[in-house]
Every structure is written in structure tokens, then in C-alpha cells.
Amino acid sequence: MRHEQRNGARAAIVAEGLSKSYRLGELHSLRQTVGHLLRRGGTSDDPPFAALHDLDFTVHRGEAFGIVGTNGSGKSTLLQILAGTLLPTGGTMLVQGRVLPLLAVGTGFHPELTGRENVTLFASSLGVPRKAVAGRIDAVGAFAEIESHMDTPVKRFSSGMISRLSFAIAMQFPADIYVFDEVLAVVDGEFQARCLAEISRLHDSGRTVIFVSHDLEQVSEICERLMWLERGCLKQIGSTPEVLDAYARVHPVIE
Numbered sequence: 001m002r003h004e005q006r007n008g009a010r011a012a013i014v015a016e017g018l019s020k021s022y023r024l025g026e027l028h029s030l031r032q033t034v035g036h037l038l039r040r041g042g043t044s045d046d047p048p049f050a051a052l053h054d055l056d057f058t059v060h061r062g063e064a065f066g067i068v069g070t071n072g073s074g075k076s077t078l079l080q081i082l083a084g085t086l087l088p089t090g091g092t093m094l095v096q097g098r099v100l101p102l103l104a105v106g107t108g109f110h111p112e113l114t115g116r117e118n119v120t121l122f123a124s125s126l127g128v129p130r131k132a133v134a135g136r137i138d139a140v141g142a143f144a145e146i147e148s149h150m151d152t153p154v155k156r157f158s159s160g161m162i163s164r165l166s167f168a169i170a171m172q173f174p175a176d177i178y179v180f181d182e183v184l185a186v187v188d189g190e191f192q193a194r195c196l197a198e199i200s201r202l203h204d205s206g207r208t209v210i211f212v213s214h215d216l217e218q219v220s221e222i223c224e225r226l227m228w229l230e231r232g233c234l235k236q237i238g239s240t241p242e243v244l245d246a247y248a249r250v251h252p253v254i255e
Contacts, residue, residue: 010061010096011059011060011094012059012096012097012176013094013096013177014058014059014092015055015058016056016091017054017091018052018055018092018093019053019088019089019091020050020052020074020077020086020088021048021049021051022048050232051074052074052078052081053232055078055233055234059210061096062206062208063208063224063225064211064225065209065225065226066210066212066222066223066225066226066227067210067211067212067228067229068227068228068229069230069235075212079103082095082101082210083099083101083103085101097176098126098127098176099176099177100169100177100178100179102166102170102178102183103179103181109122109162109165109166111154112154113154114150114152114154115149115152115157116137116141116150119140119150120134122169123169126173128173132173137150144161144165144167145191146161149161160188163185163187164191166183167184175207177207177208177210178199178210180213182213182214183195184196184218185214196218200221200222203222209223211223216247216248216253219244220244224239224240225237225239225243226238226242226244228247
């Protein structure tokens with residue numbers, strides 16, 4: 001697999017022929033699945049559903065890289081493969097460095113555990129030493145502005161509080177590649193502005209940032225380059241203004 005460079009920067013992520021397919025009906029109940037297999041002799045005539053199809057792209061170290069696409073375009077599937085929670089069915093993805101994924105709001109949090117316990121669990125899953133985690137928990141609560149709720153079970157948090165906690169974890173624990181997937185959609189304007197400033201700071205410090213949002217103004221503010229996914233296929237990749245202009249012609253924003 002090649003390791004492409006841009007202006008001397010080595011690749012952080014290289015995908016070649018990356019594909020992910022599902023068998024339609026795989027999420028039936030156990031009774032339906034067993035009956036289906038018995039009737040068909042263990043095979044399925046249903047064609048697979050291609051969530052991602054033959055993607056080739058490179059993200060360079062220190063780059064702020066955005067992904068746009070409508071619902072069902074394959075963004076979430078791609079990010080799950082990047083985070084290591086989903087395996088591709090074809091092709092490869094090479095990731096260089098530690099990934100800190102902030103995907104759907106609350107992903108990775110256990111609702112019965114407190115905010116403090118979830119910080120420990122999340123950071124430990126990233127390989128952060130327990131002593132380092134303990135030393136940063138108060139800073140996480142302070143950044144999220146939920147210090148008085150850190151010993152409350154997360155199931156009692158609002159979606160905004162969970163989003164704040166997720167983002168605060170990203171700001172307090174080191175990684176090479178930060179993945180932000182719609183994490184700012186449910187927070188208020190003041191905190192959102194702080195988060196965007198922190199993402200820009202991460203980028204300025206040389207970290208690789210993957211940013212996904214339906215808010216195209218945020219995408220334009222954060223990202224240098226952009227990839228447009230359409231029904232699991234790579235529609236276009238290039239500079240942010242160029243791709244956003246083409247995307248807006250196909251998917252105009254309705255005021």
C-alpha cells in the first residue's frame with residue numbers, strides 16, 4: 001500500500017478499494033432469521049446492500065478533512081471503520097496513529113455509569129493510563145461545565161450534556177487523529193463556538209481532524225479539503241470551496 005505525501009506530510013489515513021456491504025434482512029428477529037435460513041438452505045438470494053463502494057482516498061497528517069453527504073450516503077459507516085468498531089468487506093484502510101472518535105452523541109457511554117466513570121471507561125479504551133485519566137477528570141467536567149453532575153448516571157443527562165462531556169474528553173486526552181461526527185448539533189451557541197475554536201487549535205497544533213457536519217458553514221470554517229459521499233460512492237474530493245459549491249448545486253440548502 002502506498003503512503004502518499006503532500007508538501008512533505010505523510011499520510012494519516014489511506015483507503016484503497018474500501019467497501020462495506022450488508023445482507024438485507026440481517027436484522028430480523030432470531031425466529032425470522034432461522035426460518036429464513038431453513039427455507040433457503042442457509043443461503044440468501046437477496047442482493048447485498050453496498051453501504052460503501054470502492055473508496056480510494058488519503059488524509060494527510062495534520063490536515064483538517066471534512067466529509068459531506070446526505071443521510072444514507074455512507075458517512076457513519078466510514079467513520080465506524082475508521083474508529084475500528086466495524087470491519088470492511090472489501091479493500092483496506094491504513095490508519096497511522098491513535099484515533100479518538102466522537103461519533104453519534106453518547107456513543108461509547110454506558111447509561112448506568114456516572115459521568116466520572118464513563119470518562120474513565122472511554123479514556124481507558126483509548127489506552128490512556130489510569131493515573132493520567134484520574135488526573136484529568138476534573139478538567140473534563142470543568143470544560144464541559146457539568147462539574148456538579150459528574151457523579152450522576154449518564155442516563156439522566158440531557159443530549160446536550162452528553163455532547164459536552166464527549167467533546168470535553170476529546171480536548172483533555174491526547175490522540176493523533178480526532179473524528180468529530182455531528183457532535184455540535186445539540187449544544188448551545190456559546191459552547192459550540194468554544195468547540196470550533198478548540199478544533200481549530202487542534203489542527204493548528206498539527207493534529208489530524210476529520211470533521212462531519214450537516215452545517216456547511218462549520219465545514220467551511222474548519223476543513224481544508226472535503227470528500228463528498230453519495231449513496232456509498234465517492235462523488236468528489238478536493239478543496240473545500242470547490243466541493244461545497246458542487247454539493248450545494250445538487251443538494252441546495254432550504255432556508
